[in-house]
Ligand SMILES: NC(=O)C1=CN([C@@H]2O[C@H](COP(=O)(O)OP(=O)(O)OC[C@H]3O[C@@H](n4cnc5c(N)ncnc54)[C@H](OP(=O)(O)O)[C@@H]3O)[C@@H](O)[C@H]2O)C=CC1
């Protein structure tokens with residue numbers, strides 16, 4: 001039987017799955033397509049690491065490893081929903097929940113000292129941060145807004161905040177001493193094995209990482225953040241925000257850059273609260289409280305301090321918060337600041353949301369205010385400044401007329417920074433960090449001081465070649481110009497440019513417009529075109545892929561959840577991601593509070609159709625093609641008939657949109673003539689759903705309004721969550737009769 005793997009993940013997409021998956025199974029099984037589930041949730045991944053401590057009933061296989069293997073085969077057909085890339089505070093919260101559910105897991109050891117703790121820490125490090133996507137993404141990325149989604153936004157534009165020419169919002173970024181400034185890069189001539197070592201100021205050598213296999217043609221980079229320069233920079237920005245009377249906000253990617261960015265975040269916390277750390281820093285450190293986990297981690301751990309200092313420290317933090325500059329807020333009602341939790345503000349979503357909102361964030365009193373957006377490393381910060389400059393001059397974008405910026409992103413085989421977690425180090429002492437080859441020759445090296453953050457990253461030649469091919473393919477299909485966002489001044493980009501030029505020669509590019517521009521130039525070029533209603537493909541490295549696939553969708557269609565996100569796997573399989581955004585933790589809180597889920601599963605609908613189409617092509621499965629075609633028509637109808645989640649209690653939510661998808665899909669199947677058997681099988685379903693539309697809608701509305709118990713945040717109880725997410729007996733009966 002033809003097989004699709006559907007992933008069980010976290011938070012809002014997981015909740016949506018409890019409702020959507022039974023519908024998908026019912027429809028696909030009727031067509032002979034098997035949809036299997038694999039648990040790659042944060043909780044599931046933790047459990048799979050500790051099988052030796054758990055009862056047989058509690059144990060879970062390592063589904064991520066299985067899918068990682070599958071992704072390298074032509075058989076792969078995987079639908080990947082967004083998952084939590086856990087920061088340390090999230091990881092600890094998940095462990096605590098699992099412990100409370102009876103799982104005998106060790107606490108996360110912050111500073112492991114025994115062998116047992118080191119072992120536990122190594123296992124937890126495997127699930128921390130972006131641990132899923134780099135394993136599954138054995139291909140490059142093709143993300144775009146489908147025509148129907150774009151059409152919908154043109155007819156029913158989302159709200160856009162107004163931009164004033166007087167806006168004081170701007171980006172602050174470093175110009176020296178950062179990753180961008182210190183980057184060096186080399187292209188390997190032959191397969192080899194590299195070692196990273198620190199030659200200490202005292203002459204001793206410490207191996208930081210050994211046995212890094214590299215292939216001929218691979219691009220290897222190394223760079224570091226000079227932490228003294230970083231702290232000076234941060235200190236200046238705190239003052240600059242105060243002087244300009246704007247909010248201080250910090251934008252990082254502490255989840256994806258799980259080693260470097262929490263450390264940078266920690267420095268920002270220490271610099272912002274410099275006086276508090278000057279007075280109490282030693283006591284906080286002695287109590288095991290680190291700024292890397294954010295202000296919330298410190299405030300909630302103050303009980304570890306002696307009673308007399310505890311209140312003093314708390315008051316000192318509060319006093320600082322009451323002064324200028326005002327800190328931007330994640331939730332001003334609950335007093336959660338930008339510096340509370342490293343994973344609360346994630347740059348790919350936070351900067352676009354601010355730009356969409358007229359350049360404003362929220363201040364301590366809930367006031368909207370301009371902000372100094374601090375993005376320490378200047379590799380990509382300029383793109384946001386370019387968009388801000390454009391909005392300040394020309395006003396907010398108009399979703400009814402604006403063009404589109406789809407993306408072709410380099411990410412296969414852990415390309416660029418996705419693979420750098422295991423090659424990022426906070427240096428214990430001063431010296432020279434070297435990347436050496438197997439003959440002992442030094443390929444790259446940097447002079448560093450204790451505390452500096454050094455990292456290397458790899459980009460495989462085959463991944464680059466495939467990326468260029470995909471870019472040409474998309475340019476040919478769409479006729480839009482394709483712009484490689486590469487900066488000749490950057491060591492890594494300069495190496496990529498040579499390869500891009502070489503590999504472009506392998507394709508017929510006659511009549512195509514293909515450009516290479518620095519990220520800043522490319523942004524300006526693209527936004528000028530966007531205002532004229534023109535489309536421009538952005539062909540980028542991995543980090544800009546991440547940034548651009550939230551930035552442009554959020555401006556164009558209101559959310560990156562509505563993106564089509566395809567990963568043609570290099571060995572012939574398909575990975576279909578759902579949307580381009582995250583797991584929207586706010587949505588779970590709303591469901592728990594008032595039983596309303598505003599998650600829009602449009603990304604899942606689009607991904608499923610692509611997955612079915614892939615299967616139809618590969619297996620010559622005409623029936624899967626009919627399912628795909630009718631599903632896409634149903635998705636369009638959900639949009640045009642206004643059946644998407646309304647986002648407000650008392651109106652249609654995620655579950656209601658699933659009902660309408662099922663209704664329109666069944667009607668489409670019943671109405672098509674290519675597969676009469678399928679048509680007759682779905683005729684009764686279509687009729688039953690249509691006849692009961694009022695009853696089902698009412699049952700779904702009646703479920704809303706009071707708190708919902710799903711039995712766990714990270715690991716919901718399946719029975720409870722199913723009950724919450726499938727509240728219409730009438731609808732369930734029709735669906736279950738199909739299965
Ligand atoms: N591919 C993946 O696996 C990814 C995972 N993540 C993870 O997701 C978590 C949250 O990240 P964050 O940066 O806050 O990004 P999110 O995309 O989860 O949240 C930003 C906002 O986007 C809107 N949104 C996102 N998806 C939907 C949807 N399907 N329907 C409706 N609205 C949506 C919501 O806005 P509003 O409140 O206005 O409705 C939401 O609050 C983190 O753990 C992160 O690591 C992040 C990105 C990708």
Ligand SMILES: O=C(O)CCC(=O)C(=O)O
Pocket residue numbers: 085129130131133134255256348545546549580581
């Ligand atoms: O892998 C992650 O942590 C986030 C991925 C992401 O944001 C993206 O792919 O757009």
Ligand SMILES: [Mg+2]
Pocket residue numbers: 348546547549550580581
């Ligand atoms: Mg992203």
